Every structure is written in C-alpha cells, then in structure tokens.
Amino acid sequence: MTVVPPKNVLLALVIFVIALAFVPLSADKYWVKLVTRMFVLGIFAMSLDFIVGYTGLVSFGHAAFFGLAAYVLHLVSREDEAVNLLWALPICLLASGLAAAVIGALSVRTRGIYFIMVTLAFAQMLFYFFHDSDIAGGSDGAFIYIKPVIEIGNVPILDLDERGALYFFSLVSLVALYAFLVMILRSPFGQVVQGIKVNEHRMRALGYNTYYYKLVSFIIAGVLGGYAGFLFACIDGFVPPELLGWRESGLALVMVILGGVGTLFGPVLGAMALLGVEELFRERHIFGPLTAHWQILLGTFVIVVVLFMSNGIGGQLLRFSRDQKAGER
Amino acid sequence: MDWLFLLIQTLNGVQYGLLLFLIASGLSIVFGIMGVINLAHGSFYMIGAYLAFTLTELTGSLLYAILLGIPMTMVLGFVVERLFIIHLYHRDHLQQVLLTFGLILIFNELQQIIWGGDPNSVPMPTMLTGAIPLSDTLSYPVYRLFLSGVCLVLAGAMYVVIQHTRLGMRIRAGASNRAMIEALGINIRLLYSIVFAIGVALAGTAGMLAAPVETVYPGMGEQILIVSFVVVVIGGIGSIRGAFIGALAIGLADVYGQVFLPDLASVAVYGVMAGVLLWRPTGLFGRGA
Amino acid sequence: MTTPLLATCDLSINFGGLLAVHNLNLEVAMSQVHAIIGPNGAGKTSLFNLLSGDLKPTHGQVFHRGEDITGFPPYRVSARGIGRSYQITNIFLEFTCRQNCWLAARARRGSAMRFVMPAEIDKDTAEGTDKALAMTNLTDLANMPAQAMSYGEQRQLEIAMLLALEPEVLLLDEPLAGLGGNESQAVIDLIRRLAFDHGIVLIEHDMDAVFAIADRLTVMVNGEMLESGTPEMIRASENVRQAYLGDELDLETRA
Numbered sequence: 001m002t003v004v005p006p007k008n009v010l011l012a013l014v015i016f017v018i019a020l021a022f023v024p025l026s027a028d029k030y031w032v033k034l035v036t037r038m039f040v041l042g043i044f045a046m047s048l049d050f051i052v053g054y055t056g057l058v059s060f061g062h063a064a065f066f067g068l069a070a071y072v073l074h075l076v077s078r079e080d081e082a083v084n085l086l087w088a089l090p091i092c093l094l095a096s097g098l099a100a101a102v103i104g105a106l107s108v109r110t111r112g113i114y115f116i117m118v119t120l121a122f123a124q125m126l127f128y129f130f131h132d133s134d135i136a137g138g139s140d141g142a143f144i145y146i147k148p149v150i151e152i153g154n155v156p157i158l159d160l161d162e163r164g165a166l167y168f169f170s171l172v173s174l175v176a177l178y179a180f181l182v183m184i185l186r187s188p189f190g191q192v193v194q195g196i197k198v199n200e201h202r203m204r205a206l207g208y209n210t211y212y213y214k215l216v217s218f219i220i221a222g223v224l225g226g227y228a229g230f231l232f233a234c235i236d237g238f239v240p241p242e243l244l245g246w247r248e249s250g251l252a253l254v255m256v257i258l259g260g261v262g263t264l265f266g267p268v269l270g271a272m273a274l275l276g277v278e279e280l281f282r283e284r285h286i287f288g289p290l291t292a293h294w295q296i297l298l299g300t301f302v303i304v305v306v307l308f309m310s311n312g313i314g315g316q317l318l319r320f321s322r323d324q325k326a327g328e329r
Numbered sequence: 330m331d332w333l334f335l336l337i338q339t340l341n342g343v344q345y346g347l348l349l350f351l352i353a354s355g356l357s358i359v360f361g362i363m364g365v366i367n368l369a370h371g372s373f374y375m376i377g378a379y380l381a382f383t384l385t386e387l388t389g390s391l392l393y394a395i396l397l398g399i400p401m402t403m404v405l406g407f408v409v410e411r412l413f414i415i416h417l418y419h420r421d422h423l424q425q426v427l428l429t430f431g432l433i434l435i436f437n438e439l440q441q442i443i444w445g446g447d448p449n450s451v452p453m454p455t456m457l458t459g460a461i462p463l464s465d466t467l468s469y470p471v472y473r474l475f476l477s478g479v480c481l482v483l484a485g486a487m488y489v490v491i492q493h494t495r496l497g498m499r500i501r502a503g504a505s506n507r508a509m510i511e512a513l514g515i516n517i518r519l520l521y522s523i524v525f526a527i528g529v530a531l532a533g534t535a536g537m538l539a540a541p542v543e544t545v546y547p548g549m550g551e552q553i554l555i556v557s558f559v560v561v562v563i564g565g566i567g568s569i570r571g572a573f574i575g576a577l578a579i580g581l582a583d584v585y586g587q588v589f590l591p592d593l594a595s596v597a598v599y600g601v602m603a604g605v606l607l608w609r610p611t612g613l614f615g616r617g618a
Numbered sequence: 619m620t621t622p623l624l625a626t627c628d629l630s631i632n633f634g635g636l637l638a639v640h641n642l643n644l645e646v647a648m649s650q651v652h653a654i655i656g657p658n659g660a661g662k663t664s665l666f667n668l669l670s671g672d673l674k675p676t677h678g679q680v681f682h683r684g685e686d687i688t689g690f691p692p693y694r695v696s697a698r699g700i701g702r703s704y705q706i707t708n709i710f711l712e713f714t715c716r717q718n719c720w721l722a723a724r725a726r727r728g729s730a731m732r733f734v735m736p737a738e739i740d741k742d743t744a745e746g747t748d749k750a751l752a753m754t755n756l757t758d759l760a761n762m763p764a765q766a767m768s769y770g771e772q773r774q775l776e777i778a779m780l781l782a783l784e785p786e787v788l789l790l791d792e793p794l795a796g797l798g799g800n801e802s803q804a805v806i807d808l809i810r811r812l813a814f815d816h817g818i819v820l821i822e823h824d825m826d827a828v829f830a831i832a833d834r835l836t837v838m839v840n841g842e843m844l845e846s847g848t849p850e851m852i853r854a855s856e857n858v859r860q861a862y863l864g865d866e867l868d869l870e871t872r873a
C-alpha cells in the first residue's frame with residue numbers, strides 16, 4: 001500500500017494535472033465532457049480503492065452510493081431554476097453516507113466472499129427500488145434540467161452550466177479529495193485501517209474493535225462515491241437506474257485493478273484508461289464491424305488486465321520509480 | 330384467507346426454491362472445493378435457458394432438449410475451466426471476481442449476437458402441459474410439479490454422490506484440505522474440471538427446466554445470480570444443506586412477499602438476508618470464507 | 619490470600635466431541651512465571667486461545683483480577699491488559715518493524731479514531747514504540763520491512779509488539795521456537811527481566827529454559843492438567859516422568 005507516492009511519481013502527476021488544466025482551451029465540447037467524466041469516475045474509483053486497497057474490503061456494490069447521490073440530486077433539483085450546490089451537495093453526500101452506514105453496518109459483519117456477495121445484493125436492492133418504482137422515472141431514468149450553481153447569499157460564484165466550469169470544478173474536486181484521502185491514510189485511523197487489511201486477526205488481538213474502523217472506512221468511501229455521483233449527474237443531466245447497477249460496480253473495480261490496487265492515484269489513471277479504452281472500442285476506423293459488439297472487446301480487455309496487468313498502471317509506475325532509485329545508487 | 334390460493338403460492342415458492350437450490354449449490358460447490366467465486370455462474374443459467382429454446386425448436390420437445398443440453402453444458406463448463414478458471418486458483422477474490430465479470434460481459438454480448446434482445450418463450454413438453462384441478466376454478470400446472478420433482482431427484486443424486494461415492498469422497502476431502510489430496514496423488518486438475526463442469530451443468534439444467542415457466546430474456550442470468558448469492562449468504566458457503574434451506578426460505582419469501590407486500594416484493598428477499606446477517610454473519614451452516 | 623492476576627475455573631472447550639481442554643484450573647500471580655508444558659496436542663495452544671478470547675469456552679470461566687472475563691472477544695481481553703504472542707509468527711509482514719510496534723503501542727493509548735494529524739506526530743506513542751524496540755534490540759532494524767527480517771528477528775518483533783502493548787499479563791506461546799543459542803538466551807533474559815513486574819504464562823518445549831525461569835509448572839496431557847507445582851515437584855513426579863518428561867530428563871542426565 002502506498003499512501004504518498006515517491007517524489008518523482010508525485011512530480012509527474014502534478015505536471016499531468018497542470019497539463020489537464022489546459023484542455024478546455026483547445027479541445028471541443030465532446031472531449032471536454034469526456035475528460036470531465038474521467039475526473040468524476042476517477043473520484044469514484046479512488047473512493048473504492050480506499051476500501052479495497054487500504055482496508056481490504058472488496059465491495060461489489062459501490063455504485064449504490066454513486067447512483068443514489070445522482071438520484072437525490074434529481075429529487076432536489078427544480079425544472080425551472082438551478083439549485084445551489086452549497087446545500088444540494090451536502091444533502092446528496094448525507095444520503096450516500098446514511099446508505100453506507102446502514103448497508104455497511106450489516107455488510108461489515110461479514111468477511112471475504114460473503115462481503116462481496118452481500119454488497120452486491122444490497123446495491124441490487126437499491127437498483128430495483130429505483131428501477132421498479134416511479135419515484136424517479138423508473139426504468140427510463142430521470143433528468144436534471146438545469147445544472148447546479150454555487151451562490152453565497154444571492155451572489156453567483158460559479159455556474160456549472162458554463163463552458164469549462166464543471167470541468168474545472170471536477171478537476172479541483174479530484175485533487176482536493178485525493179489530498180483528503182492521503183491525510184486520512186496518514187492519520188492514526190488510516191494506519192489502523194491499513195493494519196486491518198494486512199492482518200485483521202492481529203489487530204483485534206492488539207485491542208482494536210475492527211468492526212467500527214471498517215464501518216467508518218466504508219462510510220467515508222460511500223460519501224466520496226456520492227460526491228462522484230453528484231458530479232456525474234451534472235455532466236449529462238441524465239440519471240438512469242443502471243448507475244446503481246452491478247455493471248457499474250464491476251467497472252469501478254476494473255478501474256481500481258487497472259490503475260493499481262492500493263496506490264490511490266492509480267485508480268484515477270485506471271478510470272481514465274478504461275474510459276479511453278471504451279472510446280477506442282467504439283472507433284469504427286480501428287475495430288470495424290466489431291464496434292457493434294464492443295462489449296466482447298471490453299470483456300476480453302478485463303480478462304487480459306486481470307491475468308497480465310494485475311498490479312495496474314500505478315503499480316507499474318511505482319515499480320519503475322523504485323528501479324530508477326535503485327539504479328541511481 | 331383462501332387456503333387453496335395459499336397452497337398454490339406455497340407450491341410455487343417451493344418450486345422456485347428448488348430451482349434456486351440447483352443454482353446455488355453449483356455456486357457453493359465450486360467455491361467450497363475450488364476456492365473460486367464465479368460471477369458468471371448466472372450466465373450459465375441464461376445459456377441453459379437459451380439452449381432449451383433453440384434445442385426445443387430443433388428437436389420438437391423440451392425433454393429431448395434437456396437430454397442434449399445437459400452434456401453440452403458440461404462440455405462448456407469443462408472448456409471454460411481449462412481456458413479461464415484455471416488461472417484463478419492462486420489469485421485473490423478481487424481478481425477472481427473481475428475475471429468472471431469479464432466473462433459475463435462476453436457471454437451477454439454473445440447471447441445478443443446469437444439470439445437477439447427480444448424475450449423468448451419455450452413451450453412445455455406436450456405430455457406435461459396439463460394441470461391438476463384443485464377446485465372449480467383453481468388448478469396447478471403439471472409442469473411445475475415435474476420441475477420440482479426433477480430438482481428433488483437431482484438434489485437426492487447430489488447427496489448420494491457426495492456422501493456415498495469415491496468421487497464424492499474426493500470432493501469432500503478437497504473441500505477441507507486441498508494440499509492433502511494433492512499429496513495423496515489424486516488428480517486435482519481433473520477433479521477441479523469435473524467439479525466446475527458439474528457446477529455449470531447444475532446452473533444450465535436449472536435454466537433449461539425453468540425456461541417454460543420463466544421469461545427467457547437477456548438479463549435473466551444476473552438476476553438469478555444475485556438471488557443465489559443471497560441464498561448462499563444465508564445458507565453458508567460450502568454447505569449443501571445450507572443451500573437447500575436457504576433456497577427454500579428465499580423461494581417462499583419471494584413468493585409470499587409478492588402476495589402479501591406487493592410494493593415491497595423485491596425487497597423481501599434482501600430483508601431476509603439482512604435478518605440472517607444480523608444473527609449469523611457466516612450464514613446458518615457456513616464454515617466462514 | 620491475594621486475588622490472582624489471571625485465573626481459570628474448570629475451563630473447558632469441546633470441539634464437537636473432542637475435549638481439547640477439560641476442567642482446567644490455572645492461577646497466575648504478579649511477578650510469577652507459570653509455565654505450561656506437555657506433549658504436542660495436549661491442548662496448550664487451545665488453552666491460550668481460551669485465555670486470549672480467540673475461542674469461547676463451552677464450560678468454565680476465566681477471571682482477570684477477580685473479574686469474570688469469560689467469553690470476552692480478543693479486543694476486549696487485550697484492552698484489559700492481557701497480551702499474547704503467537705507460536706506461528708503473527709506480525710504485519712508488509713509493514714516496517716517500527717510500524718508493527720506502533721500499531722501495538724497506539725492500541726494502548728485510547729481510541730485511534732483520529733483523522734487529521736499524521737500518525738507520527740503523537741510523541742507518546744512514538745516513545746512507547748521506541749521503548750519496545752529497544753527492549754528487544756530491534757532499534758537498528760526499525761525501518762526494515764518485517765518480511766525482510768530473519769526468522770529470529772521476526773520472533774523478536776513478535777515479542778516487541780507484545781511489549782509495546784504494555785500488558786500486565788503476558789501469554790507467551792513458544793517464544794523460543796526455532797531460535798538459535800544466542801537469540802534464545804536473549805529472550806530468556808528478557809523474560810526474566812519482565813517477570814519482575816508482570817504475570818507471565820509460558821508455553822515452551824525447551825525444558826532447560828523452562829526449569830531455569832519458571833516459578834510454577836503445569837503439565838497438560840490430553841487437555842487435562844496432569845500435575846501442577848514447583849519445578850522440583852514436577853521434576854520428581856513419577857506421573858509426569860511417565861507421561862512426558864521421562865525421555866527428556868534421561869537425556870539430560872546422560873549429557
């Protein structure tokens with residue numbers, strides 16, 4: 001588990017982030033949207049890595065908190081005017097947090113394979129709830145007609161509808177939340193949680209009530225997953241029930257392993273890579289008639305990643321950086 | 330309360346439960362013996378159903394279709410194990426889950442290519458299309474009784490094989506100590522392939538049997554997979570007895586849920602799971618994970 | 619008659635018909651080393667599992683300072699000041715030596731639900747960690763990943779973690795297993811020093827060490843206490859000689 005990456009990797013990431021800041025200036029709307037989606041899914045994947053890579057909880061239901069926040073944004077949004085992010089976002093985070101608290105309280109009692117199945121089951125329960133009921137459009141999905149704004153008093157500060165606004169807000173959020181998670185991982189809580197991942201039995205023998213630490217970890221991840229869901233809903237303004245589904249949860253795990261489990265920055269790169277690969281698989285110039293059935297390509301890609309790249313992009317970067325350091329001595 | 334109505338619902342619940350038992354026991358056996366969690370298990374249920382559809386069209390009767398289909402699913406299971414599952418034995422849960430997730434994506438797309446996205450229906454075998462009259466207005470379909478009967482027979486066969494044959498003994502030994510049976514010279518590779526093939530055949534056969542009474546549609550695999558996860562969580566992984574009790578509990582909970590709490594029907598099943606988790610986090614008969 | 623530090627009353631555990639521990643009565647006082655000896659399979663580690671909370675007894679009780687702690691889960695037993703080391707090294711292989719001890723030292727110092735300040739800032743825990751490392755001569759290896767340490771060093775770390783926990787009762791499960799001459803002696807000396815202000819229960823097969831440091835011995839055979847008494851009493855006992863020590867003591871006198 002890497003909490004703070006070594007200096008050279010960190011430097012490369014900072015340069016990467018700065019370069020990304022220039023994208024909206026030159027690229028057209030389609031690419032700006034795509035990269036915004038990459039940031040948002042990066043937050044989603046990073047929050048999942050927090051529990052998978054640092055607490056040892058493999059959740060196959062993380063999309064529940066992602067999709068729930070998106071739906072709550074729809075429910076609090078109005079058709080005629082924009083809501084204020086300053087109260088809308090906390091409400092969505094609270095919803096995701098509460099859901100994580102309830103689901104977590106039950107799920108964290110289980111271990112290993114049970115935990116995977118139970119988290120999948122609870123997420124699916126939420127999926128059916130939104131899919132079958134007509135609270136929010138049922139299987140057709142729900143719409144967010146006007147993107148939120150940030151207003152203090154009556155003074156508008158940021159309108160997420162403006163060109164580039166959502167892009168920068170997402171990028172800044174990604175960096176800020178990354179720093180937030182690093183802070184938590186360096187704290188005593190973070191050390192305990194990592195200890196639980198390595199040897200939970202010994203942690204209990206040392207006197208830690210590991211149940212509560214795992215639960216809090218699960219809730220933190222759920223809240224951050226909700227943050228990502230809130231932003232995701234803003235990108236296209238459309239919230240389908242599939243956002244809560246097993247496919248979304250599975251793809252989130254793919255991002256984590258593709259990026260590097262337990263690297264924190266890796267899954268962000270994994271999210272970007274996966275979105276890029278999905279774009280690629282739909283490219284007629286390269287894949288011709290296969291693009292109609294790009295899911296086969298995606299499935300094959302997932303299998304290849306698991307078999308041959310299981311330490312992920314981030315893992316490879318860290319190894320490369322270690323070899324560099326060893327070479328220099 | 331209309332007792333006859335309740336009887337019909339109970340029979341339906343038992344039938345659904347027995348079907349779930351076939352699927353869940355396949356999942357449980359594979360995990361219990363090979364230590365692999367196969368997310369694509371539901372896909373084999375779906376493949377069974379679609380196979381039933383095509384083979385019934387070809388042969389004219391579901392019964393022939395099932396007779397042909399069972400060996401076909403076993404071969405499929407054998408091939409999938411040798412190509413993909415073999416890589417998972419020494420990998421962690423995350424990798425197992427993701428590789429089999431990749432398989433789901435591939436299977437789903439292949440299904441779309443071969444059969445398309447519209448729901449299909451499979452006709453019952455002509456000799457089983459009747460219904461047993463229970464009153465002036467109510468009767469119970471013969472096919473559903475047949476389905477339950479076949480599941481019970483298969484359950485019985487599984488019990489006999491596991492408790493009273495050498496293969497079963499090796500399976501039980503493998504479940505408790507993998508390294509030891511390797512040391513005893515038993516061909517683990519072949520054993521694992523057979524076990525996985527059996528697991529796939531159980532799911533596939535369930536799909537074939539269920540085809541006339543359930544809608545055959547693209548998402549059916551994942552839906553049943555998740556319910557069978559609930560069964561395994563409740564019953565405890567690696568326990569056939571647990572899978573049996575859990576499956577019946579869920580089958581009845583689901584059917585009664587639809588009758589008494591129609592708005593909360595889909596949640597009833599998860600409610601039972603939540604309840605069991607509060608009381609026994611490793612399931613009723615589980616040995617831990 | 620002072621209350622013993624740790625005591626059991628008819629402690630038993632039944633594994634589906636196998637009585638791994640049966641009606642065991644044990645007492646440990648402060649500043650006392652109580653050794654548990656017996657052939658393999660006698661139930662010694664099961665006894666430790668019962669004392670540490672890893673197993674719940676099917677019958678009988680465990681008392682700490684006179685209070686009933688029967689059935690307490692491991693984290694509650696540990697929080698009361700009863701610490702355990704393991705026969706099979708049970709450390710955090712991925713972490714450094716220091717991080718291993720830190721986790722133990724921090725457990726002693728209240729809730730770790732602190733999210734903002736980095737863990738290193740806490741001076742009190744750092745001191746506790748350094749002290750434990752020093753007592754086991756691991757200070758120089760503090761930044762080495764545990765998985766890179768030798769077996770002997772890992773066994774030292776196992777004890778260091780226990781010390782960082784600052785328990786008053788130490789349950790040591792074969793601390794000398796697999797150690798060479800010098801390392802063994804270092805651990806024996808450490809146990810002697812610790813005995814002054816701790817109560818120690820020790821499982822060991824090394825009879826020289828046991829007779830050198832134990833104040834009291836309990837011999838377990840087939841889950842039951844065969845005999846309990848001072849080293850001299852046990853050495854002289856015909857029962858014990860037949861059941862367990864016979865060959866060992868003959869070898870000693872011949873050598």
